Amino acid sequence: MTSSKDQQSAIPPQSRSSWGSFIKSIASFNGDLSSMTAPPFILSSTSLVEYSAYWAEHPALFVAPAKEPDPERRALLVLKWFLSTLHQQYCTRSEKLGSEKKPLNPFLGELFIGKWPEDGETGETTLISEQVSHHPPATAYAIQNEKHGVELQGYNAQKASFSSTIYIKQIGHALLSITPPSADKNDPAQKETYLITLPSLHIEGLIYGSPFVELEKTTRIVSTSGYTAKIDYSGKGWLSGKKNTFSAILYKESEGEKKPLYTADGQWSDTFVIKNTRTKETETYMAKHTKTTPLMLAPLDEQDLYESRRAWRDVAAAIERGDMDAVSVAKSKIENAQRQLRKTEKEKGEEWERRFFKRINEGEDEVFMKLAKSQGYLTALESDKSGGVWRFQPERAVGAKPPYHKVGGEGLGLSQ
């Protein structure tokens, strides 16, 4: 943990004692993150189901690989896009709100649906995010750009451990599928697929009341085209004196990681440099200063009752005005309705039908199996911690409009 003496406490004076008790409670906590009670000033009014949008807040970078004819350069553009998403995924709350916050724990079936509108050459990019499991909590997502034949799908769950701070192992993976420029969009065999593994993380700055995320260990991006990227994360003090440091290489599987074609080094939260190891040419990417494209959502009243912003509307408003009694009343309404739904399902011997995703046996996805085996990733699937291995059902999304679920708003305890 960082323990700079000059770091100022960000804890509001009236919250100092509750923060102190919270920090003490962490050492002995052993539930899942969603059941952790945090002091009000650290609560976010945003649900975790919204975080899937962080994957494509730079739509032009997201589709860039599909415009590149050379497979080596395509793999590099995938690595560049992935690295650009890290700032979005893990810094957004700290930069906007002053620190990391505890997100709302999505309910089963919660949806977050939006699009990055048509933007000249980039075209329209759409997002569907769905809470596919509540115990354990797991979110699945699909991001599609039809114009360029690019699709990202994946799912996330978190396994937490606690000692002097919060350590999180992310369970799940993402699959990026690209249609190279010369390929036929309608022929799945001509697509290129990239398996992306997710970083472990821990929370720094807890004792000062200004928590932020630090990434750890190694992740990989493995492609059916024979290229692999390996990304090593480290915090302040190991490889460099700067927080959020990483070092990445891109290599050809047949040549091995001792012969990298490109390297990328720097801070994922700020600036990093990509270097061609043969020509020594470099490119600098400024993650912190690259403008994002805002995601467009339907107006609240046109949203489905299961869409996140609409469903959590009262809770979010109460959090923002700091009215914890109202937070608790509004949250209980959703939680009780969910309990009732689960009870009815149990009595009928039914399971909640996911709207856009389905649970698969990993063996059913041959491309995934091939990529995962090559990296020994299968042993890390831990599908018991994510309620299963989840895959997008694109046919369910075609022309889909609210209402998305057979059960009406009464199932959520919400008024129409």
Ligand SMILES: CC(C)CCC[C@@H](C)[C@H]1CC[C@H]2[C@@H]3[C@@H](O)C=C4C[C@@H](O)CC[C@]4(C)[C@H]3CC[C@]12C
């Ligand atoms: C701040 C502290 C007191 C509460 C702990 C909050 C904890 C539950 C939050 C903090 C950071 C969150 C990460 C977030 O950085 C980004 C992502 C990426 C996204 O694609 C999937 C979710 C995940 C891993 C968040 C999970 C919830 C975290 C760990």
